[in-house]
Amino acid sequence: MLKEICALFAVATVTACEPMDGDDGAPTPSDVPSVQTSDNEANDAAEKEAKASEAINGWRVEGEFRDSEFRPGQRVYFVYDQHIDGPYSTSWWAVPMKRNGDWIDLYYETNEKTVDTGIISFECSKSGAVGIVSFGNEWANSDNKTVNQIKPNEFQDWRDDNLPLERWTAVPLEFYQIAKKKFC
Numbered sequence: 303m304l305k306e307i308c309a310l311f312a313v314a315t316v317t318a319c320e321p322m323d324g325d326d327g328a329p330t331p332s333d334v335p336s337v338q339t340s341d342n343e344a345n346d347a348a349e350k351e352a353k354a355s356e357a358i359n360g361w362r363v364e365g366e367f368r369d370s371e372f373r374p375g376q377r378v379y380f381v382y383d384q385h386i387d388g389p390y391s392t393s394w395w396a397v398p399m400k401r402n403g404d405w406i407d408l409y410y411e412t413n414e415k416t417v418d419t420g421i422i423s424f425e426c427s428k429s430g431a432v433g434i435v436s437f438g439n440e441w442a443n444s445d446n447k448t449v450n451q452i453k454p455n456e457f458q459d460w461r462d463d464n465l466p467l468e469r470w471t472a473v474p475l476e477f478y479q480i481a482k483k484k485f486c
Contacts, residue, residue, distance in 0.1 A: 363398065363485065370395075371413045372441040378411060381484060382477045392416040394477045398485050404428075408481055410473065411441075418472045426486035429454050432478055434471050 366380040378395035385391050392414040400407040404425045411419045420436040431453045438446035450471050452460050459465050461475040 365484070368395070370397075370409075370411060372411050372419050373409070376409070378409070379484070381410075382474070382480045384412075384416070384474050384476065386415050390415045394474075396422075396477075396481050396485070406485060408485060410477070410481075412472075413439075416472050420473070422473060422478060422481065424478065424482060426482065429457075434473055436471060436473070 363379050367377050368380075370376040370378045376397065378397045380393060381396050382394040383391050384394060392412045394410060394412045396408040396410040398406060399409045399421065404427050405423060406426055407421050407423045409419075410422055417439040418436055419438070419441040420434060423433040423435075424430065431451050434448075434450045434452070436446075436448045436450070437443055438448075440446055448471075450469055452465070452469075452471070456465065457475060460471075463470075465471070
């Protein structure tokens with residue numbers, strides 16, 4: 303089904319539309335380290351996990367982080383605080399999942415005023431199309447999955463929240479712009 307949706311939106315080159323780990327095309331949560339018996343073992347495991355992450359993703363991520371609210375054992379990094387009407391805001395968090403040449407796939411989540419999880423894919427070296435696979439409030443639930451592609455000529459409509467309803471996304475343009483600077 304995902305391939306048909308991607309074909310419909312002509313996003314064959316967007317890595318968000320390529321199957322990843324897992325039976326349903328959604329990535330699986332990262333492995334949770336085993337329970338440690340001493341502080342030294344815990345520190346060693348944390349160092350190994352950090353090194354493995356750097357080796358897999360090919361870059362080092364810095365900044366404020368926390369445990370994912372939707373994917374146990376996954377660390378996510380603060381990217382953007384989105385101001386919403388009145389006194390409300392929601393914080394957007396992300397972590398790199400996959401890199402394919404210049405394309406990067408980030409897992410993202412927010413769970414405050416807005417609740418959403420998904421994958422955003424884009425090219426690091428240019429402002430090309432952005433692929434977004436959203437799962438709503440339940441990570442990797444294919445019943446809630448939406449696939450979208452936003453082209454550069456639509457970025458102003460994306461910023462102004464004027465995309466057509468069938469192409470609307472909760473992910474703000476500012477999140478994409480900041481994430482691109484942070485993770486590329």
